[in-house]
Amino acid sequence: xxxxTTPDGRAILTDISWDTYECLVKNYENQSTVRLAYNxxxxxxxxxxxxxxxxxxxxxAIVETILDVWEWDFVxxxxxxxxxxxxxxxxxxxxxxxxNHLEMVRGKQxxxxxxxxxxxxxxxxxxxxxxxxxxxxxFAAIGIPEVWRYANGKLTILTLSAGAYVxxxxxxxxxxxxxQQIQDWLTALSTEKRSVWTKQIRRWAEQTVPSEx
Numbered sequence: 001x002x003x004x005t006t007p008d009g010r011a012i013l014t015d016i017s018w019d020t021y022e023c024l025v026k027n028y029e030n031q032s033t034v035r036l037a038y039n040x041x042x043x044x045x046x047x048x049x050x051x052x053x054x055x056x057x058x059x060x061a062i063v064e065t066i067l068d069v070w071e072w073d074f075v076x077x078x079x080x081x082x083x084x085x086x087x088x089x090x091x092x093x094x095x096x097x098x099x100n101h102l103e104m105v106r107g108k109q110x111x112x113x114x115x116x117x118x119x120x121x122x123x124x125x126x127x128x129x130x131x132x133x134x135x136x137x138x139f140a141a142i143g144i145p146e147v148w149r150y151a152n153g154k155l156t157i158l159t160l161s162a163g164a165y166v167x168x169x170x171x172x173x174x175x176x177x178x179x180q181q182i183q184d185w186l187t188a189l190s191t192e193k194r195s196v197w198t199k200q201i202r203r204w205a206e207q208t209v210p211s212e213x
Contacts, residue, residue: 009047012133016043018088025081025090035079037091037133044133048094048126055150056094056126058189062182062201063097063122066174069205074099075106077120084113087141096120096144099173119143122173127151136165146173148182155183176208 002014021038024045028034037044048056060076067074075098083090098105101118111117119142125135127149139147140163147158147165157179158165159172171177181204189197 009049010133011045013043013045015041017041018085021090022083025083029081035092035094036081037135037138038083038089039133039135039138040088042133049128052094052126052128054189055186056124058186059124059126059148059150059155059182060095061198062185063124063174065198065201066177066205067099069202070209072099073102075102077105077111080111080120082111082113082119082142084141086114089138089141091135091138091142093120093123094126095124097122097173113142119145121145122171123147125149140164146171148179150183150186153183153187155179155186175210 001016004012006012016038018038021036021043024036024043028036033047035046035048064074064076077096077098079092079094080096081090081092097120098118099121101121104118105111108117113119123139123144123146125147128151136147136158140160143160145160148171149156149158157168157171159168160166169178169180171179185197185201188200192200
C-alpha cells in the first residue's frame, strides 16, 4: 500500500481491496466529516475544509432556490454513498440531487445502484486544488448524467455522453442556467448579504421559468 496527500488534505491510498473500502464506508456511515471515493483499488479519503463546504453549500443553495421558484420537486441527497461492486467503483458526492428520477427513490432508506436504483440526476463536486484521483470514470460507471465541478474558481458543467463526459456551457438538469452564471453567483456570495444574493437568484428564476417539465 502506498499513501500520498494533496494540498487540500486528501489522502490517496493504493492497493486497497473492495472489502476494505466497504468496511470503511460502514464505519463512517453515521458521520459527515469524512468522504470516500474508490476506483479499482485506489481509495481517496478527504475531510472537507470550511472553504470547501461554503462553496458546496452555496452551489446547492443556487439549485434549491431556482427549483423552489419553478415549483419543481426534488431531493437533495447530500453525500449519500453510491457504489458499484461489479465496476469496483464508489464515491460520496459533495452534494447531489434527484430530479427526473425522484419518484424512483422517494421514500427509500438506501440506494443500491447494483440492483437497478437510479443515480442522482446532478452531482456537485468541489476541488480546492486539483484532486489526485480522476473521478469521471467513477461518475460514468455509476451513471451520473450531469456533474458540476468547481475547481480553482471555475465552474464546469459536464454531461455524460456515450460513456464519457463532455463540457457544456448550459445545464441540462437546470435548463438555461449557464456555468458562468453559477460561477458569478458563487463569487458574489462572498461579498453580498445572503438576502440580497438570494433575491438575485430568485429574480433570475422568475424570468426563466421553463415552459415544460
